[in-house]
Amino acid sequence: MKQLLKLCIVLSLIVGLQACEREPDTDIALIEKNLKKAVKNAGVTKCNIIILYGERMGIKHTDVDFEIKNGFVSVKRSVNGGTFEDKYNLLFLSNYIIYYRYNPPVLELYFANTYW
Numbered sequence: 181m182k183q184l185l186k187l188c189i190v191l192s193l194i195v196g197l198q199a200c201e202r203e204p205d206t207d208i209a210l211i212e213k214n215l216k217k218a219v220k221n222a223g224v225t226k227c228n229i230i231i232l233y234g235e236r237m238g239i240k241h242t243d244v245d246f247e248i249k250n251g252f253v254s255v256k257r258s259v260n261g262g263t264f265e266d267k268y269n270l271l272f273l274s275n276y277i278i279y280y281r282y283n284p285p286v287l288e289l290y291f292a293n294t295y296w
Contacts, residue, residue: 207252208216211270216248219287220280227287229255232274234293241266243286255290 218224231239244255252267269293275290 200226205271208270212248212251212272213274215270215273216222218276218278219248222285222287224278224285224287226284227253227255227289229268230288230290232290237290246287 187235191261225245226243227241227246229242230240231238232269241257244257247254248270253270253273254265254267256263256265258264268289272292273289274292277288277290279286279288
């Protein structure tokens with residue numbers, strides 16, 4: 181009986197320790213983490229957002245303040261006296277470029293078209 185009790189305790193410890201292991205980051209968490217790191221290292225404070233429409237591009241925002249949080253890039257804009265927030269899902273981020281020719285550097289984000 182003591183052997184069975186010891187075996188149950190050992191198995192419970194093993195199961196408990198494995199349950200505490202950290203889950204691997206998801207794709208969106210890795211994208212967010214790497215993008216935040218690049219932005220911080222470059223000292224970026226403004227961004228441009230471009231939407232890719234097949235072989236064409238459409239500029240949605242230029243030289244705007246932004247925030248990267250919870251898998252989205254958020255930008256605020258003022259229209260007709262009101263403030264609105266546009267969010268772009270990082271899963272649709274195709275590419276990003278940091279332009280160092282500006283002071284401070286500017287982040288340019290290219291998102292795949294998700295409207296059509």
